[in-house]
Amino acid sequence: MIDLVGINKYYNTGDEVFHVLKDVNLHISAGEMVAIMGPSGSGKSTLINLIGFIDKKFEGQYLFEGESLVTSDDDKLSKIRNSTVGFIFQNFSLIENNTVYENVELPLLYGGYKRSETGELVEAALKKVGLEGKGEKYPKQLSGGQQQRVAIARSLIMKPKFIIADEPTGALDTRTSEEILTLFKSLNDDEGVTLIVVTHDPEVVPYCHRLIKIRDGAIESDEEVIII
Known part of the structure; x- marks a missing residue:
């Protein structure tokens, strides 16, 4: 599904140039659950921004299902991102003034759905993450775990x-x-959902198929996870 070939990424800050990703080669197949670990400043965030079609300014090749999408204009890339990638964040990134239902519904509206078409899809997503009947609540009325489940439902909706x-x-x-x-x-x-999990927490690793370690912008190791 995802192939990164010879990826290099630089940031220019005044007179200085920072080499953030260094000759990264990475393959992720459909259906995998992959953990990416590395210390702060190792390049994890830059790598996932690139994989998630947020950053397209880099050297090398990014092939998604065999096709390079980096030449797409921003409008097209935004549509591809909305329909192709789901994002889940540490702080949940929910809109506090929107209900649970409205938070989960949002990607559908961005994707061109009418409000009259979203009901069954949103309810099915909430049921999938164990939040059936919680649609009218607001994020602040939920526990942290429930809020993360809302974020997961939102990431799955498209x-x-x-x-x-x-x-x-x-x-x-x-x-x-x-x-x-x-x-x-x-x-x-x-359901065969492909997951890329960026983490500092070693407890996450046993749930995954592979562990990719990144340090100083380079992939240090890429190993299968052996679950004991």
Whole structure:
């Protein structure tokens, strides 16, 4: 599904040039659940911005399902991103003044759906993440784990080809983290959802098929996870 070939990324700051990604080669197949780990400043965020079609200024080749999309104009790339990638963030990134239903519905409206067409899709997504009947509540009325489930439902609503989860358990306690990771594993095993999980938490790794370690902008190791 995803092929990065000889990727280099530079940032210019005044007179200085920072080499942020260094000769990155990476393949992720459909149906995989992959963990990406690395210290702060290692290039993780830059890498997932690139994979998620947010950043298209780099050297090298990014092939998605065999096709390079980086030459697409911003409008087209935005539409591709909305229909192809689901994003989940550490801080949930929910709109506080919108109900749970409205938060989950938003990508559909961006994607051109009419409000009259969204009901069944939103309810199905909420049911999938165990939030049936919570649509009229507001984020502040929910626990952290429930808010992350809303974010997961929102990420699934467009039936994306893959999901990027950036520190999805970072703001959660141990028990809630396990529940969210079990949900991820279920989505991956039962529905074939491709997941790329960026994390500092070693507890995430056993749920994944592969562990990719990145340091100083380069991939340090890429190994299958052996679950004992």
